[in-house]
Amino acid sequence: MKRFRNATQWGIYDIAVESGRIVDVKGIDEDPEASAIGQVLLDGVQHDSRIQRPAIRKGWLENPDRRRDRRGADEFHDVPWDEALEIAANELTRVVAEHGNKAIFGGSYGWASAGRFHHAQSQLHRFINLLGGCTRAMNSYSTAAAQVILPHIIAPWPQMELQQTTLESVVGHTELFVAFGGLPSRNAQVAYGGVTEHRTAKDLLRARLAGTEFVNVSPVAGDIDAHLQPTWLAPIPGTDVALMLGIAYVLETEGLAARDFLHSHCVGYTKVKDYLLGTNDGMAKSPDWASSICGVEAKTIETLARKMAQKRTFLAAAWSLQRGDHGEQPYWMLCTLAAMLGQIGLPGGGFGFGYSAEAFVGTNYRRFNWATLPKGRNPTGFAIPVARIADMLLNPGATVDYNGDEIVYPDTKLIYWAGGNPFHHHQDLNRLVKAWRKPDTVIVNEPWWTPVAQWADIVFPATTSLERTDICASSHDAYAHYMQQALPPQHDARSDHEIFTGLARVLGFAEAFTENKSERDWLRDMWERSQSSAKQQGFQLPTFEEFEAKGIYRLPEEHRVRDWMADFRESPELSPLQTPSGKLELYSATIADFGYDDCPGQATWLEPLEWQETDRQRYPLHLLSPQPKRRLHSQYDQSKFSQDGKIDGREVLTMHPEAAAERQLKAGALVRVFNERGACLAGLSLDINQRKDTVTLPTGAWFKPSTGYGAEQNGNPNVLTRDKGTSRLAQGPSAHTCLVQVEAVN
Numbered sequence: 001m002k003r004f005r006n007a008t009q010w011g012i013y014d015i016a017v018e019s020g021r022i023v024d025v026k027g028i029d030e031d032p033e034a035s036a037i038g039q040v041l042l043d044g045v046q047h048d049s050r051i052q053r054p055a056i057r058k059g060w061l062e063n064p065d066r067r068r069d070r071r072g073a074d075e076f077h078d079v080p081w082d083e084a085l086e087i088a089a090n091e092l093t094r095v096v097a098e099h100g101n102k103a104i105f106g107g108s109y110g111w112a113s114a115g116r117f118h119h120a121q122s123q124l125h126r127f128i129n130l131l132g133g134c135t136r137a138m139n140s141y142s143t144a145a146a147q148v149i150l151p152h153i154i155a156p157w158p159q160m161e162l163q164q165t166t167l168e169s170v171v172g173h174t175e176l177f178v179a180f181g182g183l184p185s186r187n188a189q190v191a192y193g194g195v196t197e198h199r200t201a202k203d204l205l206r207a208r209l210a211g212t213e214f215v216n217v218s219p220v221a222g223d224i225d226a227h228l229q230p231t232w233l234a235p236i237p238g239t240d241v242a243l244m245l246g247i248a249y250v251l252e253t254e255g256l257a258a259r260d261f262l263h264s265h266c267v268g269y270t271k272v273k274d275y276l277l278g279t280n281d282g283m284a285k286s287p288d289w290a291s292s293i294c295g296v297e298a299k300t301i302e303t304l305a306r307k308m309a310q311k312r313t314f315l316a317a318a319w320s321l322q323r324g325d326h327g328e329q330p331y332w333m334l335c336t337l338a339a340m341l342g343q344i345g346l347p348g349g350g351f352g353f354g355y356s357a358e359a360f361v362g363t364n365y366r367r368f369n370w371a372t373l374p375k376g377r378n379p380t381g382f383a384i385p386v387a388r389i390a391d392m393l394l395n396p397g398a399t400v401d402y403n404g405d406e407i408v409y410p411d412t413k414l415i416y417w418a419g420g421n422p423f424h425h426h427q428d429l430n431r432l433v434k435a436w437r438k439p440d441t442v443i444v445n446e447p448w449w450t451p452v453a454q455w456a457d458i459v460f461p462a463t464t465s466l467e468r469t470d471i472c473a474s475s476h477d478a479y480a481h482y483m484q485q486a487l488p489p490q491h492d493a494r495s496d497h498e499i500f501t502g503l504a505r506v507l508g509f510a511e512a513f514t515e516n517k518s519e520r521d522w523l524r525d526m527w528e529r530s531q532s533s534a535k536q537q538g539f540q541l542p543t544f545e546e547f548e549a550k551g552i553y554r555l556p557e558e559h560r561v562r563d564w565m566a567d568f569r570e571s572p573e574l575s576p577l578q579t580p581s582g583k584l585e586l587y588s589a590t591i592a593d594f595g596y597d598d599c600p601g602q603a604t605w606l607e608p609l610e611w612q613e614t615d616r617q618r619y620p621l622h623l624l625s626p627q628p629k630r631r632l633h634s635q636y637d638q639s640k641f642s643q644d645g646k647i648d649g650r651e652v653l654t655m656h657p658e659a660a661a662e663r664q665l666k667a668g669a670l671v672r673v674f675n676e677r678g679a680c681l682a683g684l685s686l687d688i689n690q691r692k693d694t695v696t697l698p699t700g701a702w703f704k705p706s707t708g709y710g711a712e713q714n715g716n717p718n719v720l721t722r723d724k725g726t727s728r729l730a731q732g733p734s735a736h737t738c739l740v741q742v743e744a745v746n
Contacts, residue, residue: 004486005551006465007114007194007472009632010037012479015466015486021046022466022486030479030552033198035189037641040631041466044639045487049448051461052491054084060441060457068437072455072705081492081502088458089506091441095414096132101380102410105439106134107389109141109420114194115470115483117373117522120419120445120462120496125375127500128416130509133379135410137386141425143319144387144732145327146353148403153585154335154577162476163564164352165314167203167362171210173348175311178215178304179230180240180334181318182223183356186629193474194481195359203362204228213311215304217243219624220696221689223318233304234691237622238324238608238737239294240317243301244333245605246290249276250305251340258342265572266339268587271602285605293605295691313341315351320626325608325737326598327726333603336586344584345569360476366558368537370473370480371529373522384409385731389426390723393435401728404594415442418462418496423451423703424634427735428723429716430678433705445496448638451703461493468495471523473530480553495519591729599727608737609724619675619739621659621695625717628698637702647683651701651715654685655742656692663742670745672711673697675738678719679711681745695742 001018011034016024025041027034055076060067079087095103106128108121128134139147147157154160170177188200208214208228215231216224217240224230235243251257252273262269278284287298287305307313315338321330334351343349354361384392385402396411415436426432436442436455444456453459466486473480489495494502497519504513517525527544534541539556547553567575576582580590592601610619630645631637646652653673655665665671669684673695682697690696701714712719721738725731 004466004484005481006041006486007470007481007483008038008041008465009114009192009194010035010190011198012194012196012472012481013038013041015041017486020487028196030196031198032202035198037189037631039641040636040639042640044636045464045466046490047448047638049638050490051446051449051453051459051493053078053461054081054492055079055459056084056087057457067440067457071437071442071457072433076459081494084458084460085502085506088443089503091414091443091458092131092503093507095440099411099413101132102135102382103413104128104134105389105392105412105415106136107415107417107420107422109137109386109422109425113419113465113470114472114474115465115468116370116473116526117519118465118468118470118495118497119373122373122375123496123500124416124418125378126373127504127513129376129378130504130512131507133381134416135380135392135412136378136383137389138383139386139730139732141386141733142357143322143354144385145322145726145730146319146331148730148732149328149331151578152588152591153332153579156578159564160353161361162367165348165350165362165563166364166560167200167207167355168364168559169348169563170212170314170362171203171207173312173346174207174212174314175348176213176215176307176313177207177316178217178308178313179224179316179318179355180217180244180330181321182216182218182220183214183225183316184223184318184626185225185356187627188356188359190627190632191359191474191476194472194477196477196479196481198359199363200356200359200361201225219622219691219694222687233296233300235294235296236691237624237694240321240330241333241603242290242293242605243296244330244337245276245285246287246294246298246301247305247308248272248337248340249285249290250287250302251309252276254306256306256309257340261342261344262339265344265569266584266586267581268585268602269339271587272336275602275604308341312346312348313343314348315341316355317351317353319354319357320624320736322726323733323736325610325724325726325734326606327732327734328599328730329603329606335584336603339584339586345563345565347563350563350565363476364559365476365478366555367475368555369475369533371526371533373526382410385725387427387725387733388731389422390428390432390435393438394431400731401596402731403729404590412438413440415439417442417452417456418445421450421452421634423455424700424716424718426723427718427721427733428677429703429712429719431723445499447493450634460499461491462499463489463493463495467493469519469523471526478555480547482548482551484551594729596728599729609722610737610739615739619741620693621740621742622691622693623673623717623720623738623740624694624696625699625721625735625738626696628700631700634700634702637700646715647685649714650681650683651698652685653682653715653742654687654690654696656690656694657686657688659692659695660684660686663744665742665744671742672745673717673720673740673742674711675720675740677722680715680717680719681711681713682715695740
C-alpha cells in the first residue's frame with residue numbers, strides 16, 4: 001500500500017492506494033479539522049459512472065438538420081480519440097468561419113481542480129484564446145451581486161474577500177457578532193483553489209470563549225452552531241433589509257448614530273436619514289414597520305439596536321443574502337448600518353461578508369499570488385453575466401442592462417464546457433433545458449457521465465486530480481502542496497491539457513498552446529515565476545526539486561495587526577477608498593444615474609418578486625437551497641458518502657414539524673416539491689428549529705428529469721428557482737427568492 005498527497009477544494013488528503021484501488025483517505029497533520037467530504041474519493045474517482053472513451057451523441061452524428069432535438073435524451077457512440085478530436089476541431093473551425101468567435105460560449109465555471117496547472121477553466125481559456133476567443137462569463141453564481149455593488153460603495157471584491165477583518169481580531173475585540181444569514185459551518189469546509197487548515201469553527205469558538213456574544217439572524221437556527229450559544233432571530237427569508245432599516249431607525253431617532261463618522265467618512269447619509277424617517281415617501285422605517293415585513297418583534301429590533309450601539313459590534317452577512325431578488329440591497333444596507341454604528345476600522349468592529357462561506361474568509365495568513373498557467377487575452381473581449389446564460393441562448397440579439405452598460409447577446413452556435421456543472425449552478429433548469437438545445441453543438445470535457453456530459457454532443461473523458469501531477473497553491477492559503485499522481489488515467493481518459501493539445505494540433509497551433517513544455521516543465525515554470533514574486537516580497541521559496549521532494553511548503557508568517565479599514569478610519573483623505581468619492585458611499589450618484597428602478601441610489605427595501613399574498617396562498621413555503629454537507633456543489637454526488645446522506649437516493653427536504661403535520665407528512669416520506677416552474681422529488685426530514693414557513697433543500701443532486709410524477713427525480717432545487725437577475729445592476733442569480741408547496745407522493 002502506498003500513500004499519495006492530493007489536494008481538493010475541501011482539503012488536503014493522504015490517499016492510500018493498494019492494487020490500483022483507493023482504500024483509505026485521511027486528512028493531513030497540518031489540518032486541525034479535516035473535512036469529512038474527503039470520503040467521496042474512496043469510490044467516487046473509480047466509480048462506474050466514469051466516461052471510458054470519447055463519445056458522440058447519435059442524433060448529432062446522424063441527423064445534421066435536427067441534431068439539437070434529442071440533446072439530453074439520446075444515445076452516445078464511442079469514437080476513437082483521433083476521430084473525435086478531428087470532428088470537434090472541424091466543428092470549431094466551421095462555427096468561427098460562419099459565425100465568428102462570439103458564437104462560441106467558453107463555459108467553464110472552475111471548481112474543477114485545486115491544482116494550478118490542471119485547472120479546467122485555465123486550460124480551456126488558454127486554448128480558446130489562441131483560437132481567437134469566445135464569449136465568456138463574468139462574476140460568479142456565489143457572489144455576483146456582491147462583486148458588482150461593493151466596488152461602488154466601499155471596495156473591489158478581491159479586497160473584501162482576502163483583506164477584510166480577521167477572526168483573530170474578532171477573538172480579541174468583538175463583544176457582539178451579529179450574523180445576518182448565520183455562520184453555517186458546512187460551508188467553511190470548502191475554498192476555491194484548496195484549503196489546508198480548517199480553522200473557522202475553532203476560531204469562532206475561541207471568540208465565544210473570550211466573551212463574544214453571537215446573534216444568528218436566519219430562518220434556520222442551525223445556521224450557527226449551538227455551542228456558540230447564539231441568540232436566534234428568525235426573519236422571513238429575504239427581509240433582512242427591512243430588519244436592518246428598523247435597527248437603523250432606532251439608531252437615528254435615539255441619537256445613537258455616529259454622526260461624526262457619518263459626516264467625515266461617508267457620503268449620502270442625509271438621503272439615508274430622509275428615507276429612514278419617511279420624509280419623502282411618508283413611511284417611517286420604524287421597528288413596527290420592519291416587524292410587519294420581517295416577522296421579528298419590534299421590541300426585539302429595538303433591543304438589538306441599542307445593544308449594537310453599546311458594544312464593540314461586528315456585522316456579517318452570508319453570501320446567501322445577495323442571492324435573492326434585489327440581492328444588492330442587503331449588502332449595501334449592512335455597510336450603511338455599520339457606518340451608523342461608527343466602528344468601521346476599529347479592532348473587532350465594522351462589517352464583513354462571507355464568514356463561514358469559504359474556509360479562508362477571515363484568516364490571518366500572508367496573501368501571496370502564486371503563478372498560474374498563462375491564459376493570454378480573450379481577443380473578443382466579450383463576456384456576459386454568468387447567471388444570464390439561458391437568457392443569452394434563448395434571446396440572441398436581445399439587449400440586457402448590466403452595471404451601467406448594455407450587453408447585446410450573441411447568437412451562440414457552440415458551447416465548450418470544461419469544469420463545472422451548469423445543471424447544478426443555474427436557476428430554472430427546465431428553462432435551461434430549452435436554452436441548451438438552441439446551439440448547434442455542445443462539447444464537454446468531463447470525467448463522469450454527469451448531467452453536463454449527458455446534455456452534450458461530443459464528450460471527451462477527462463482525468464481527475466488523482467490521475468495527474470500538479471501544484472496546489474492558492475492566494476488565500478498559507479501552504480503549497482505537491483500533488484502526486486496516485487492512479488493511472490482511468491479507462492481512456494486524458495487530462496484537459498492533453499485534450500486541448502490534441503485539438504490544437506489538428507487546428508495548427510499546438511506549439512503555441514504547449515510552448516513545447518511537458519507537464520513537469522509547466523510545473524517548474526510556475527514555481528520559478530512564483531520564486532521571482534517571492535523574492536520581490538522579501539522571502540525565498542525552496543527550489544522546485546526541494547519542494548517536490550518535501551511535498552509541502554508554508555509561507556512565512558505575516559499576521560495583520562491592524563484592521564483593513566484602520567488607515568481609512570484614521571485619515572480618509574490620506575487613505576481613501578477606491579470609490580468615486582474616496583469615502584463609503586451610502587448614496588451612490590453613479591448608481592442613481594443609471595436610472596434602474598430595481599436598484600436605486602441607496603439601500604432600499606424592495607419587495608421580492610414572489611411576495612404578494614396571492615403568491616403565498618398558492619405556494620406558502622419559502623425554499624432555501626443551501627450548500628450540502630457531504631460534497632461541494634454537485635461534485636462526487638455519485639459517491640457513497642454523498643448518497644449516504646440522502647433518503648432513498650433523493651436529496652433531503654427539511655421542514656418544520658407543524659408544517660409537515662398540516663400536510664399529513666412524516667419524516668422519511670417521499671414528497672413532491674413544486675411551483676409553477678417545475679417539481680422535484682425529495683425525502684423528508686423534520687426540524688423544529690426553523691421557521692414554519694421555510695423549507696431547505698440542498699443544492700447539487702445530479703439533475704435527472706423524468707415524466708414520472710412530472711418531477712425531477714433526484715431532488716435538484718434548481719428546477720424550482722426562478723431564472724431572474726438580482727437587478728439590472730448586477731444580473732446575479734436570485735435563487736433564494738423562491739416559493740413552493742410540498743405534498744405527499746403516494
